Amino acid sequence: MQYNWDWGILIEAPYLGWIFSGLYWTIVVSIAAWIIAFTIGSIVGVARTSSNGVVRGVATVYVEMFRNIPLLVQMFLWYFILPEVVPEAFGAWLKRGMPLPEMWTAVFCLGTYTGARVAEQVRSGINSISMGQRHAALAVGLRPNQVYQHVLLPVAYRIIIPPLTSDFLGIFKNSSLGLTIGLLELTAQTRQVSEYTFQSFEAFAAATALYVSITFIVMKIMAVVERRTAIPGLISLEDK
Amino acid sequence: MGDFDFDVIITAIPFLLSGLKVTLILTVTAIIGGVIGGTLLALARLSSFKPLSYLAGGYVNFLRSMPLILVIFWFYFLVPLIVGRPIGGFYSVLIAFVMFESAYYCEIIRAGIQSVSKGQAMAGKALGLTYAQSMQFVVLPQAFHNMVPVLLTQGIVLFQDTSLVYVVGVHDFLVSADIIANRDNRLIEMYMAVAVVYFLMCTMGSLAVRILQKRLAT
Numbered sequence: 001m002q003y004n005w006d007w008g009i010l011i012e013a014p015y016l017g018w019i020f021s022g023l024y025w026t027i028v029v030s031i032a033a034w035i036i037a038f039t040i041g042s043i044v045g046v047a048r049t050s051s052n053g054v055v056r057g058v059a060t061v062y063v064e065m066f067r068n069i070p071l072l073v074q075m076f077l078w079y080f081i082l083p084e085v086v087p088e089a090f091g092a093w094l095k096r097g098m099p100l101p102e103m104w105t106a107v108f109c110l111g112t113y114t115g116a117r118v119a120e121q122v123r124s125g126i127n128s129i130s131m132g133q134r135h136a137a138l139a140v141g142l143r144p145n146q147v148y149q150h151v152l153l154p155v156a157y158r159i160i161i162p163p164l165t166s167d168f169l170g171i172f173k174n175s176s177l178g179l180t181i182g183l184l185e186l187t188a189q190t191r192q193v194s195e196y197t198f199q200s201f202e203a204f205a206a207a208t209a210l211y212v213s214i215t216f217i218v219m220k221i222m223a224v225v226e227r228r229t230a231i232p233g234l235i236s237l238e239d240k
Numbered sequence: 241m242g243d244f245d246f247d248v249i250i251t252a253i254p255f256l257l258s259g260l261k262v263t264l265i266l267t268v269t270a271i272i273g274g275v276i277g278g279t280l281l282a283l284a285r286l287s288s289f290k291p292l293s294y295l296a297g298g299y300v301n302f303l304r305s306m307p308l309i310l311v312i313f314w315f316y317f318l319v320p321l322i323v324g325r326p327i328g329g330f331y332s333v334l335i336a337f338v339m340f341e342s343a344y345y346c347e348i349i350r351a352g353i354q355s356v357s358k359g360q361a362m363a364g365k366a367l368g369l370t371y372a373q374s375m376q377f378v379v380l381p382q383a384f385h386n387m388v389p390v391l392l393t394q395g396i397v398l399f400q401d402t403s404l405v406y407v408v409g410v411h412d413f414l415v416s417a418d419i420i421a422n423r424d425n426r427l428i429e430m431y432m433a434v435a436v437v438y439f440l441m442c443t444m445g446s447l448a449v450r451i452l453q454k455r456l457a458t
Contacts, residue, residue, distance in 0.1 A: 003321060068442035069435050070400035073414060077435060080427050169305070176307035180406065187310050200317040207310055215305035 006199050010206050015193045019203075022189030023210055029106050029178060029185060030171045036111025037171065041118020046148055048123040059119065066116035071109070072177055078109045079181045106178035106185075114171050121163045125156030158229045165222040172214050186210060248426045249433045252417070256433070259416025266334060266412065267399045273338035274398070275391065278345025283375065285350055296346070303343035308404055311340045316408050329410045341398055348394060352387035353379060389453040396445045400438065413437070 009015055047059035066074070079102075083094040098104060129152055137147040157164075179188035190207035194200040284296035303311065315336035320326050356379050364374030384391075403414045411419075414434055421430035 064443060065439070068400075068439045068446070070403040070414070070438055072403045072406060073431065073435050073438060076431050081431050084428055173305075173307035176309040177404070179309065187307060187313070190310075191313060194313075194317070200313075204310065204314050204317065208306055208314075211307060211310065212302065212305045 003201065005202070006197075007202050009193070009197045009199050010202055015197065015203075018189045018193055019186070019206055019210075022184060022186035022207075025103065025178075025184060026172065026175050026186040027214075029103060029110065029175045029183065032107045033110035033114065033171050033175070034168055036107065037114035037118050037167070040112060040115030041122055042153075044115060044119035045122025045126065046153075048119060049126045063116045063119050066113050071113050071174060072180060074113055075106070075109050075177055075181055079105045102178065102181050102183040105181060106175065106183045110171055110174055110177075113174070114167055117167050117170070118164065121160045121167065122156060125160040126152050128159060129155055155231065158231055159234070161222065161226045161229065165218065165226075168222075169215055169218055172211070172218075244432075245426065245429055248420075248424060248429045252420045252430070252433075255420060256413065256416050259411055259413040260437075262330075262411055263399070263402050263413040266330075266337060266402045266405065266410075267395070269334060270337035270341050270398055270402070271391075271395045273334075274341030274345045275349075277338060277342030278349050279380070281342055281346035282349040282353060285346065286353060300343045300346050303340055304347075308340055308401055309407055312336045312404060312407060315339070329405070329408045333405045333408060333410055337398070337402070341394075344394060345391070348387060348390050349383065352383035352390075355386055356382045385456070388456065389449050392449045392452070393446070396442050396449070399445070400442065403438075 010019070044059045044062050047055045048063070050056050050059070069077075083091040085091075086094070094101070126148075133151055133155075134147060137151040138144075142150065175183075175185055176187040178185050179191070184192075186207055190203040193206075194203040197203070281296045281300060284292050285300070287293050287296075312333055316329065316332045319332040319335055360378055360382065361374055364378040365371075369377065402412060405412050406415055406418070409415065417430040417434045421427045
């Protein structure tokens with residue numbers, strides 16, 4: 001094994017700046033995508049438990065569509081195909097007018113994809129609540145949307161914090177797919193450092209350390225959130 | 241969109257099939273390697289010998305916190321360096337997938353082993369089986385029986401993930417479509433075809449898993 005070590009390149013200009021700007025975009029894209037994913041996931045997840053068959057059907061199609069096509073293919077569809085199949089003026093805007101096209105494409109792609117996953121968690125959270133609660137809420141005179149807002153969702157969200165955490169971490173990891181459409185996020189930047197300096201080991205080690213740190217920090221934060229919002233009487237972190 | 245040309249897809253079929261073959265070979269090999277690696281890791285994680293258990297746990301958590309693309313880059317760079325000669329992208333990504341998937345399969349298999357009641361392992365011990373024998377003949381067969389649906393679902397995820405070999409240019413299904421898309425300037429036709437094929441294969445796969453799940457449950 002022949003390799004010349006030079007950890008110094010990691011703190012040299014311009015490479016240090018590249019890595020930090022990559023980290024910045026990874027975080028920005030992931031958080032923006034999470035906001036979309038959480039919103040879509042909540043709506044679609046609730047729709048999946050609706051008593052209206054049409055609403056349920058549309059929500060199911062959404063989830064199956066986004067779960068059964070590889071994320072990379074979805075990324076290409078959003079970036080290369082969408083501008084061609086929408087009305088011409090909008091397509092032209094997507095191609096030329098839109099600011100930061102790579103970033104917004106990645107955000108929407110990751111958001112809609114993860115939304116399907118979040119929807120499944122929300123659905124299973126709602127379904128894990130006993131029917132008695134729904135009936136009791138209806139019996140005291142709440143309207144269906146109030147039942148969701150005041151009774152089902154506050155419990156469901158708290159139950160599904162652990163799987164939601166792993167979906168949230170998934171977005172950070174999946175944001176690396178943005179590099180295929182030219183988004184200069186963390187993985188793309190470290191690959192660039194590796195190509196410019198031939199110090200691939202150091203560059204990838206830096207990326208690895210940063211991803212591991214992101215995971216670690218998110219897990220710590222979510223553990224606190226989980227403990228704070230634990231529902232008394234259910235198996236929680238302390239019991240493990 | 242008006243000039244969607246099916247002929248482009250039809251003429252490309254043989255080339256696409258050769259790509260699909262690479263995708264399937266990668267998927268199947270990675271599933272087999274991942275399940276074997278995952279089983280070994282799960283046994284290590286559940287071992288009463290602490291250093292081994294921590295080592296396996298560390299490996300699993302480490303790989304699970306990395307993006308797959310980065311893992312592919314790592315192995316694409318490391319494998320030729322360790323072997324000492326270029327061995328081509330295919331084998332590098334294959335090793336990357338086996339190592340990466342082992343971490344995910346480990347967690348599934350660990351949960352599966354833990355779902356087998358403790359009495360079973362004790363009964364094995366009472367009959368005079370060694371630890372290895374009771375694992376091999378009593379615990380693991382039952383664990384795998386419970387896990388089959390989850391293992392297959394992970395297999396479908398893996399099948400989708402193999403498309404990421406795109407980043408190092410291995411000729412899988414997506415890359416073959418991409419080559420023709422760019423050569424003939426037929427992006428819409430080729431990407432749509434890829435999306436539809438993946439969608440149909442994964443949907444049929446999940447349906448099969450669901451049917452199997454019902455059958456195993458009874």
